[in-house]
Amino acid sequence: MKNTNLEILQTENENLKRENQQFVQQLKQLNERLEESDAFKSHFLSNISNEIINPFTSILGISQNILSLGANEISQIHAMTTLIYSEAFDLDFQLRNIFAAAKIESGEITLEVVPTHIEVFMSDILNNLRKKAEKRALVFNSDFHFSEQTFATDPEKLRMIVVNLLMNAITFSEQKNCIQIVATSSENGFSLSINNIGKPIPEKDLKVIFDRFKKLDTSINSVNIGHGLGLSIIKDYLDLMKGTITVESSAEKGTTFTLVLPPLENEHDNLLMDDEMLFNSSNSELF
Structure with a gap:
């Protein structure tokens, strides 16, 4: 009877060890994912600032140059306006994605069919x-x-x-x-x-x-x-x-x-x- 109880305890102990090892492994994997996600979030936020600031800076600089041009320099004005549109397009795309992601994170998305x-x-x-x-x-x-x-x-x-x-x-x-x-x-x-x-x-x-x-x-x-x-x-x-x-x-x-x-x-x-x-x-x- 004692041997039987001991065997049961040993089996339960082995099971607990395996479960504990699995749990520890899951925690390690979760921690790695969190660290990877946090690292990229920091990298993302620092870099996305440039993705937003650079188009704004370009738009402001090009607009200032247009103001200094004369009425007879229409070809240059057209070229600069095209650049402004391109920068504004990229900025619009970036911001729409950021705002969409923020709404998703906050659970504020609904369908409008x-x-x-x-x-x-x-x-x-x-x-x-x-x-x-x-x-x-x-x-x-x-x-x-x-x-x-x-x-x-x-x-x-x-x-x-x-x-x-x-x-x-x-x-x-x-x-x-x-x-x-x-x-x-x-x-x-x-x-x-x-x-x-x-x-x-x-x-x-x-x-x-x-x-x-x-x-x-x-x-x-x-x-x-x-x-x-x-x-x-x-x-x-x-x-x-x-x-x-x-x-x-x-x-x-x-x-x-x-x-x-x-x-x-x-x-x-x-x-x-x-x-x-x-x-x-x-x-x-x-x-």
Whole structure:
């Protein structure tokens, strides 16, 4: 009987040791993740200041130069105005991502579902980003198949998703290349695939690419909003909208992000389908 009790105690002790070792290992992994996240947050905040301050400084400097030009120097004024637009575009993109991430962190995101004219919606985004692509000698090759012209979704959040994916494609494409954009819609939903040719994403990074405050480019002077913040926003928005996203990357075929979204239902069942109510992008927006 004593031997039996001793064996039971030894077994329980061994089990407790194993559980304790597993618990300690989990704590170590959690601590490593927290340290990694805190380190990147500090790095991110210090670098993002430059990402915001530099465009502001450029805009102020260029504007001052324009004021000093004469009325007969219209070509120089036009060139400087183009630079101002480019800097303002980048700043707008950065700030929208930061504000979106802040709302997600605070739990203040809700869906605003309206019927969206999907072809107009997609064309408008491509037109707004075309100059950005052309600066790197990139061309958009779009292939749209919309059996349903209107799609019930949150257009502002879908716009953030699509713009972030395209900005990533522009940033990480090799120059003088083509970015392939394939979009389809039906009564079952909307799908979008964006492919760019560039340096492939390592297999190990594909598992963490959508993590908040996880960046793939570790260079001290580079903070890429797409891989550091934009993709996590995309994932959070898609989770809210019951959508999915996958990524494939290889040296031969490039990198392809594919998202699938179902049509959303309005909680109050009050979607209006009149042409005047269809969501079209405001011309006042930079993207």
